[in-house]
Amino acid sequence: MSTEPRDRQDPHHKPSLSRRHDVPFATIVAVLALVLLLLAAWTWSSVLLMGFAAILVAIALRAGAAVLHRSLGLGFKPGVLLTATAFVALFAALFSAVGPAVSKQFSQLLSSLPDAWQQISDWLDQSSIAQFVERRIGDGMDGGGGATGSIPSIFGYVKGTVTTIFGGLANLVLILIMAIFLGLDAPSYRSGFLRLVPLGYRERAGSVLDECGRSLGRWMGGQALDMLVVALLTGTGLWLLGVPLALLLGLIAGLTNIIPVVGPFLSGVPAVMFALTQGVDQALYVALLFLVIQQIEGNILMPMIQKYAAHLPPVLTVLAIVAFGSMFGLFGVVLATPLLLVSIILIQRLYVEDVLGDSPHDRRGGGGSPE
Secondary structure: OOOOOOHHOOOOOOOOOHHHHHHHHHHHHHHHHHHHHHHHHHHHHHHHHHHHHHHHHHHHHHHHHHHHHHOOOHHHHHHHHHHHHHHHHHHHHHHHHHHHHHHHHHHHHHHHHHHHHHHHHHHHHOHHHHHHHHHOOHHHHHHHOHHHEEEHHHHHHHHHHHHHHOOOOOHHHHHHHHHHHHHHHHHHHHHHHOOOOHHHHHHHEEEEEEOOOOOOOHHHHHHHHHHHHHHHHHHHHHHHHHHOOOOHHHHHHHHHHOOOOOOHHHHHHHHHHHHOOOOHHHHHHHHHHHHHHHHHHHHHHHHHHHHHOOOOOHHHHHHHHHHHHHHHHHHHHHHHHHHHHHHHHHHHHHOOOOOOOHHHHHHHHHHOOOO
């Protein structure tokens, strides 16, 4: 009696379609759960982004608490509260100190805009290149009411942007409150999250989670140093040029520098606008100052910081800014870099290493591309 399988005995035998396409019920449930999870994440994306921002702030608060613990022996919970209080007090004092001056200078800016615009027009009229450009776009300018008529629309847009920024202060307060709670009891939140992971993967998930926290901490430390240097250089340069509110504009330059590519533009525009109150030449000097500072920051400062902090490929950083910005607006632009950093870690550890089996040891020993 032949012991060969039936499909080998009968060449005309065809396997059952139900057997060939049999999908385990658990796989179907897992796929459906993943789809529902992605839909929920997209629906509640703004809430999740606020939660991620709160995690970043909590990391900063615990870093400050760690410094207080090492230097003063203060516990982590009092250190978190003290660090948060110090940040709030610092910004409140700064706002109360420069608020009246900002209001006065802004009023002066609005009143001097017509004269400044006339100076720009006179300067452009003397330039042959400007005359060529004016002839090329003359029809479009006529349709929009001319260059002078565009001033109200431009500053209407600026006013709307400022209103939106102040409207986001409520979200910032909420983020700070969540960050304080996260910072006060971070180990409990970590263990609670890991309890959602199956036991067999819990240790691996914990190590990946800790790596994300360490990388975000190093990135934030590097960004803080970069922002501090840019703020000092910008504030000092504007002060030497005699630009009004040099200290405040330098602080804005430092804070907005957390946003790659877009940040220098966001801080440079108000500085140039304030410089316009002193003349077109002053505005050009300020624009040149920002250009020089960004060259120093991009070619000297950041390469030095990236040796000790997280290094991200520039192309992926720009793509992340465009992608997250198009999906989530300004909030996505601000958080694009740390989101990219976490995404890279998750892909490397959970997919490249765990699924594909390509560990760092194998890459070093097998001739693969280095990390």
